[in-house]
């Protein structure tokens with residue numbers, strides 16, 4: 001007999017766990033939230049939130065895989081499940097002492113992201129060759145991938161099984177199948193919670209990679225919502241800090257090290273000429289481009305100018321700030337009144353200061369100041385996306401991802417519901 005799922009029933013309030021580990025691989029962000037309403041009248045109350053670091057060996061393995069290390073299929077399955085187990089643990093821990101969640105939304109751990117239209121083969125993984133390098137003849141263009149490809153590990157069915165809570169995962173696939181980038185995915189939440197009635201805003205997440213949602217003021221209802229990945233967030237800074245400290249540090253706390261240096265504005269201006277920064281949205285990227293190989297090229301250029309470690313970090317921090325500001329100038333008719341930061345990079349006060357300088361006269365704030373926790377906005381977003389999947393509400397913003405249409409996002413793993421139905 002078919003199982004009756006009550007997916008369409010919108011509970012007055014639904015308690016949902018949102019889980020994500022981003023491109024920094026710094027740990028699993030978990031948020032326990034109460035969600036009410038539909039996309040146009042959404043209300044979200046955060047009950048609890050925490051970050052659960054990966055065990056060191058698992059983090060190293062994930063970083064190796066993200067960096068291109070080969071995996072046998074058995075190892076792939078084991079890694080997928082090891083990540084799912086950590087996510088399930090995080091989901092249970094964040095609920096401790098609280099009334100239990102009815103649903104989990106798990107983004108999983110991104111290990112690979114190839115944007116739409118990337119050249120097939122590995123050409124797109126590294127920065128373009130110098131101008132005098134031989135190029136393909138125009139009659140022999142490299143084939144291009146028709147659809148984006150994005151892989152998140154930590155399979156949802158195991159999370160559902162271990163927690164006994166229905167779980168939505170694999171959020172990016174449906175947008176990609178509809179011709180979208182599968183990124184950024186959080187713009188729907190930004191639209192629902194952070195649009196200001198009279199002020200144009202940009203919501204800028206600074207994780208490993210940066211991404212923005214452009215929110216025209218509510219009194220301009222027909223103005224276009226836009227969004228794109230801006231390029232490196234903390235990824236290059238983190239890699240450089242690790243290298244400069246011989247592994248002793250993983251990030252530049254508060255930007256204190258970079259603050260002691262002087263950025264090479266000439267190098268930053270040169271790097272901003274690279275194709276990703278000049279490409280029009282929709283566009284997405286990842287550590288595949290802004291990772292170790294990219295840093296190596298920057299490193300050689302910085303060493304060629306005899307920059308000391310603090311100057312190097314100041315220059316890489318400036319690249320993040322300037323690439324964000326430059327993309328706004330390229331893609332928007334004017335700068336917004338406010339830029340609301342979130343993600344770990346919003347904790348780097350030197351980076352914030354450089355953003356303020358690059359974005360003046362826009363006010364640079366954090367989403368905290370608009371009532372949405374800046375450290376956990378991405379985790380909250382995946383709780384809300386799961387809620388939208390459960391209530392049959394499309395979650396992508398096609399103008400942002402480039403998808404042909406709005407679609408339901410995510411796969412709902414219902415094993416716990418099936419268990420209840422048979423009980």
Ligand SMILES: Nc1ncnc2c1ncn2[C@@H]1O[C@H](COP(=O)(O)OP(=O)(O)OP(=O)(O)O)[C@@H](O)[C@H]1O
Nearest residue numbers: 022023024207208234251253254343344345347348
């Ligand atoms: N106090 C701080 N000072 C400077 N940088 C910080 C601080 N706290 C966090 N960060 C930076 O933020 C990073 C983690 O940010 P976050 O968790 O938002 O990124 P992420 O996991 O890549 O997320 P996503 O890709 O989903 O946006 C760290 O790797 C570090 O570089």
Ligand SMILES: [Mg+2]
Nearest residue numbers: 022024026027
């Ligand atoms: Mg993180």
